[in-house]
Amino acid sequence: MAKKSEKAVTEAVQAEEVSTAEVKEKKKPAAKAKKEADAKSGTKTTKKTSKKESKAEEEKTAAADVVLEAEETPQAAAENSADDMNARFEEKCKALLALAKKKKNMLDYQEIIDSFTDAEFDADKVEKVFDFLEANNVDVKISDDVEEEEDIILDPEDDIDIEKIDLSVPEGVSIEDPVRMYLKEIGKVPLLSAEEEIELAKRMENGDVEAKNRLAEANLRLVVSIAKRYVGRGMLFLDLIQEGNLGLIKAVDKFDFRKGFKFSTYATWWIRQAITRAIADQARTIRIPVHMVETINKLLRVSRQLLQELGREPTPEEIAKEMDIPVERVREIQKISQEPVSLETPIGEEEDSHLGDFIQDDNVPVPAEEAASTILKEQLVEVLGTLTEREQKVLRLRFGLDDGRARTLEEVGREFNVTRERIRQIEAKALRKLRHPSRSRKLRDFLD
Structure with missing residues (x-):
C-alpha cells in the first residue's frame, strides 16, 4: 500500500509539471505577438532615435572593453613576468x-x-x-x-x-x-x-x-x-x-x-x-x-644520509665508498673533526664533580704501585744491610739501584781497581747470600 501511494504521488507531480510547461508554451506566442504589435505602432522618429541610442550604446561598450583590456594588460603581464622569473630561477x-x-x-x-x-x-x-x-x-x-x-x-x-x-x-x-x-x-x-x-x-x-x-x-x-x-x-x-x-x-x-x-x-x-x-x-x-x-661538513652530511638509509651508524668503509675517497682518509678526517672537551665540564645531577676528576693521569704512578715500590725499597735496603759494604756497593753498581743505570763488570772493576773476573766472583757470592731463605722470603712476595 505504501509503495502504491508513493507511485501515485509521483505521477501527480509529473502531471502538474507537464501542465505547467504547456501553459508556458501557450504564453510564448501571445507575448511574441504583443511585442510585434508594439514595434509596428512605433513612429519613424522613435525608430531613428532607437538606432542612434543603440549605436551610442555600442560605442560605449567598445570603449569600456578597451579600457578594461588596458586595465587587465599590466596585471596579466606582471603575472606572466613573475611566472617566467620563477621558471628561470x-x-x-x-x-x-x-x-x-x-x-x-x-x-x-x-x-x-x-x-x-x-x-x-x-x-x-x-x-x-x-x-x-x-x-x-x-x-x-x-x-x-x-x-x-x-x-x-x-x-x-x-x-x-x-x-x-x-x-x-x-x-x-x-x-x-x-x-x-x-x-x-x-x-x-x-x-x-x-x-x-x-x-x-x-x-x-x-x-x-x-x-x-x-x-x-x-x-x-x-x-x-x-x-x-x-x-x-x-x-x-x-x-x-x-x-x-x-x-x-x-x-x-x-x-x-x-x-x-x-x-x-x-x-x-x-x-x-x-x-x-x-x-x-x-x-x-x-x-x-x-x-x-x-671536508668535515661534507663527511657529516654523508654520514647522516647513510644513517637514514641504513638505520645504523655507517662504518668508515661505507662512508669512504659513498665519498669516493680512501678509508684511511675517512679515519683521518674523523680524528681531526673531534671536538675538545673541557676538563671542568660538570658531571652528575648536582654538578659537584668535574670530568677531570675521573680521568687518569698517565704521568702519575698508581697509588698501589707507588706503595709497593716504597715497601720494596725498604725491604731491599734491609736485606742488603746483611752483606758486607763491598758486596753492597758491587750489587748497587751492577743493578743500578741508586741511579737506575746498570754498569758492566768492566766499569765496576775500574771503580774498585780490580779485574772484571774478581767483580764477577764478588757478585756471585753476594747473590748466593741473598738466596738464603732468611733473606729471600722478604723479597719473594714482590716477584709477582
Whole structure:
C-alpha cells in the first residue's frame, strides 16, 4: 500500500509539471505577438532615435572593453613576468646542481654569482639558492678571492622591506644587556629608500665619509637577520653580528649603484661570507683550515644520509665508498673533526664533580704501585744491610739501584781497581747470600 501511494504521488507531480510547461508554451506566442504589435505602432522618429541610442550604446561598450583590456594588460603581464622569473630561477638552480655533481658536490661563491648574472631576483631568493643547494648536499666553498663585481641584476620594483626584519633575540640566546642595547640602538636608525641609496652612493664616490657611514648604519638590521641563522655554531650572537658588520662594511666599499641592483641584496652575499668564514676560523678551540672544515661538513652530511638509509651508524668503509675517497682518509678526517672537551665540564645531577676528576693521569704512578715500590725499597735496603759494604756497593753498581743505570763488570772493576773476573766472583757470592731463605722470603712476595 505504501509503495502504491508513493507511485501515485509521483505521477501527480509529473502531471502538474507537464501542465505547467504547456501553459508556458501557450504564453510564448501571445507575448511574441504583443511585442510585434508594439514595434509596428512605433513612429519613424522613435525608430531613428532607437538606432542612434543603440549605436551610442555600442560605442560605449567598445570603449569600456578597451579600457578594461588596458586595465587587465599590466596585471596579466606582471603575472606572466613573475611566472617566467620563477621558471628561470628554477632552471638556474637545476643547472647549478648539475654543475655541482660534476665537481663532487662542491661549488664556489663566484660560480653561484656568475650563474645569476642575467637573473632578476630579490634578497629572499638569495637565501633560497643556498637552501636549495644545502638540501641537495652541495657544499659552497668559502674563499677570500670573491670577485668584486657581482653582476646581479634585480628588478627595481622589488623593494626589500627592511622594516619587517625581526629584531627579536633568537631562541637559545640569553638576553643580556649588550644584546638588548644594541638591538634597541639599531632600531632607531631610519631606513633608506632606493633613491636615497643611490644618492649616498654618488656622494661616496666623491669621498663623503658621512654618506658611507649612513649607508652602513641603515642596513645593520640586515646583518642581525642573517646572523640569527648561524646561532649555535660555536660563536656568540654578538660576535656573529660583529663579523657580519665587517662584511657589510666591505659591501659598502664595493657597491656600484650603476649595476641596477639594490644594496641589501648585494650586501647579503658579503655578510654571509664574512660570518661563515668567521665560524670556520674561530668556532673551534683548535683552528682547522677552511678547506678541511668544508671536508668535515661534507663527511657529516654523508654520514647522516647513510644513517637514514641504513638505520645504523655507517662504518668508515661505507662512508669512504659513498665519498669516493680512501678509508684511511675517512679515519683521518674523523680524528681531526673531534671536538675538545673541557676538563671542568660538570658531571652528575648536582654538578659537584668535574670530568677531570675521573680521568687518569698517565704521568702519575698508581697509588698501589707507588706503595709497593716504597715497601720494596725498604725491604731491599734491609736485606742488603746483611752483606758486607763491598758486596753492597758491587750489587748497587751492577743493578743500578741508586741511579737506575746498570754498569758492566768492566766499569765496576775500574771503580774498585780490580779485574772484571774478581767483580764477577764478588757478585756471585753476594747473590748466593741473598738466596738464603732468611733473606729471600722478604723479597719473594714482590716477584709477582
